[in-house]
Amino acid sequence: MEGDPMRYPMRYREAVIEKTLVIVALSAIAVLGLIILFIFKEGSPIMARIGVIRFIAGAKWAPSRGVFGILPMIWGSIWVTLGALIIGVPLGLACAIFLAEMAPARASAILKPAVELLAGIPSVVYGFIGLVVLVPFIRRWFGGPGFSVLAAAIVLGIMILPTIISISFDAFKAVPVAYRDGMLALGATRWQAIRMVILPAARPGIVAAVILGMGRAVGETMAVIMVAGNATKIPSSILAPVRTLTSNIALEMGYAAGEHREALFATGIVLFVVIALLNLTARLFATGGRVAR
Amino acid sequence: MFSNKDIKIDIKNLDLYYGPVHALKGITVSFPRNAITALIGPSGCGKSTLLRCLNRMNDLIENVKIEGMVTLDGEDIYAPDVDVTHLRKRIGMVFQRPVAFPLSIYENVACAARVHGVNDKRSLDPIVEESLRRVGLWDEVKDRLGSSALNLSLGQQQQLCIARVIATGPEVILLDEPCSALDPASTLRIEDLMRELEKRYTVIIVTHSMQQAARASDYTIFMLSGEIIEYGITDDVFTSPRDSRTESYVTGRLG
Ligand SMILES: Nc1ncnc2c1ncn2[C@@H]1O[C@H](COP(=O)(O)OP(=O)(O)OP(=O)(O)O)[C@@H](O)[C@H]1O
Ligand SMILES: [Mg+2]
Numbered sequence: 001m002e003g004d005p006m007r008y009p010m011r012y013r014e015a016v017i018e019k020t021l022v023i024v025a026l027s028a029i030a031v032l033g034l035i036i037l038f039i040f041k042e043g044s045p046i047m048a049r050i051g052v053i054r055f056i057a058g059a060k061w062a063p064s065r066g067v068f069g070i071l072p073m074i075w076g077s078i079w080v081t082l083g084a085l086i087i088g089v090p091l092g093l094a095c096a097i098f099l100a101e102m103a104p105a106r107a108s109a110i111l112k113p114a115v116e117l118l119a120g121i122p123s124v125v126y127g128f129i130g131l132v133v134l135v136p137f138i139r140r141w142f143g144g145p146g147f148s149v150l151a152a153a154i155v156l157g158i159m160i161l162p163t164i165i166s167i168s169f170d171a172f173k174a175v176p177v178a179y180r181d182g183m184l185a186l187g188a189t190r191w192q193a194i195r196m197v198i199l200p201a202a203r204p205g206i207v208a209a210v211i212l213g214m215g216r217a218v219g220e221t222m223a224v225i226m227v228a229g230n231a232t233k234i235p236s237s238i239l240a241p242v243r244t245l246t247s248n249i250a251l252e253m254g255y256a257a258g259e260h261r262e263a264l265f266a267t268g269i270v271l272f273v274v275i276a277l278l279n280l281t282a283r284l285f286a287t288g289g290r291v292a293r
Numbered sequence: 294m295f296s297n298k299d300i301k302i303d304i305k306n307l308d309l310y311y312g313p314v315h316a317l318k319g320i321t322v323s324f325p326r327n328a329i330t331a332l333i334g335p336s337g338c339g340k341s342t343l344l345r346c347l348n349r350m351n352d353l354i355e356n357v358k359i360e361g362m363v364t365l366d367g368e369d370i371y372a373p374d375v376d377v378t379h380l381r382k383r384i385g386m387v388f389q390r391p392v393a394f395p396l397s398i399y400e401n402v403a404c405a406a407r408v409h410g411v412n413d414k415r416s417l418d419p420i421v422e423e424s425l426r427r428v429g430l431w432d433e434v435k436d437r438l439g440s441s442a443l444n445l446s447l448g449q450q451q452q453l454c455i456a457r458v459i460a461t462g463p464e465v466i467l468l469d470e471p472c473s474a475l476d477p478a479s480t481l482r483i484e485d486l487m488r489e490l491e492k493r494y495t496v497i498i499v500t501h502s503m504q505q506a507a508r509a510s511d512y513t514i515f516m517l518s519g520e521i522i523e524y525g526i527t528d529d530v531f532t533s534p535r536d537s538r539t540e541s542y543v544t545g546r547l548g
Binding site for chain 2 (some may be wrong): 192
């Protein structure tokens with residue numbers, strides 16, 4: 001085999017292609033690894049100096065006086081993300097169920113790509129619409145400054161719709177048709193079939209959709225900055241202004257130096273850990289308890 | 294051949310088109326009450342299609358056109374005011390591949406009763422037990438009703454599917470090649486089960502196995518490209534067929 005002249009060039013080419021792919025893949029991974037390393041290198045000294053607990057649980061953020069506590073931003077991220085899920089998950093699931101189980105095949109073939117297109121709209125556009133429509137609306141009808149947890153939650157809730165719709169749609173479509181037909185043959189209505197068998201069967205995919213939507217909500221920055229008000233105080237109500245972890249970095253990175261700059265990197269570490277945990281859970285649920293390879 | 298009172302389902306001049314494909318041609322036949330009727334014929338002759346006409350599962354397929362008359366106890370099942378969910382409760386169906394839902398064994402049977410409005414556990418428990426006993430599965434699963442039905446063997450899953458149909462309280466049970474995914478031992482269990490079912494239900498079974506049709510049915514219908522070629526008592530169809538095509542099929546020279 002080795003000496004087969006017909007095979008030699010083929011093998012040679014394959015080897016080159018394979019090596020190239022390995023190098024490309026490794027360098028991509030290396031770049032990611034370096035970024036993570038950099039963030040940790042820049043952020044961890046100050047965390048060590050202040051103390052992890054005091055950094056995370058500190059309620060005051062006053063960089064000019066050297067006080068770095070990110071609890072308000074952690075609460076901010078939690079409130080805004082929860083709000084986005086409360087708005088986005090029911091809406092998204094309802095859309096996905098309609099598109100996957102009820103709409104005629106032709107309609108869902110048009111509507112699903114249209115929904116996915118929404119994911120491609122730059123977040124500054126969502127933020128802008130929130131700023132000129134939603135914020136004044138909330139100020140007028142609910143009171144407060146308008147820039148608020150509520151405004152950010154609504155904007156984010158809409159922004160995570162494409163993720164939730166498209167992933168849970170795929171989860172519904174992956175449920176064998178035989179389940180649906182089996183239920184209908186028992187005399188079930190369409191809704192009974194969905195509720196009793198299709199939803200449970202699609203559950204791992206739905207959970208993954210929710211967690212990925214959550215990841216997007218935690219990570220989104222631009223649109224949130226534009227409508228949330230960005231006060232570094234733990235919000236007292238959903239109408240109060242709020243600042244999230246990502247906003248904190250984006251807002252102050254431009255002029256931060258020294259310890260302040262390190263504290264922003266440390267905020268990045270906290271964000272990184274939160275998002276890594278979310279992704280891990282998504283994988284666990286998507287594979288029904290076994291970690292995906 | 295039968296008096297009206299013995300007839301459970303009656304089909305008159307049934308034609309079915311899948312778009313341009315004329316899949317059933319002028320079917321006229323009746324299925325007697327509390328008996329097993331076997332549907333045999335080569336692949337693609339329309340056996341499953343005919344079966345699906347009886348519980349209106351063809352309604353779910355796009356571009357189907359159905360003409361003619363199908364009656365259940367003398368009532369037209371295609372009449373505009375028929376409640377299809379109620380029709381499917383009266384005429385249950387078991388598919389070729391066992392369809393165990395990804396739920397517990399208990400829920401797999403209970404969901405059939407839930408569909409028809411039985412919801413509290415005190416009423417569900419006896420239904421589940423009775424249905425599983427009827428198919429001879431109770432003793433094997435009674436200690437693990439809460440575990441996933443997907444862990445059962447294929448044969449057990451098919452029994453479970455029959456139990457599920459029984460739990461809806463049907464009058465007719467349609468079986469579309471219920472044994473084709475099963476080993477010989479499970480097949481025998483299902484055939485024994487059919488003899489039990491016959492006492493209470495009208496059973497219609499599609500099968501590719503001549504032995505199974507000969508062994509397990511009272512009446513046999515032989516179909517060929519969308520038409521009924523021969524219909525009669527099973528023994529007659531197998532030992533003295535009137536049509537030469539039936540003879541060559543049952544002796545294995547056709548299809
Ligand atoms: N959904 C459908 N759309 C279009 N044509 C169909 C559809 N289902 C069945 N047919 C056609 O109708 C005819 C009868 O099909 P059917 O499935 O009833 O045959 P069958 O006798 O059950 O065959 P088998 O023994 O292989 O199950 C075939 O020609 C088939 O191609
Ligand atoms: Mg068939």
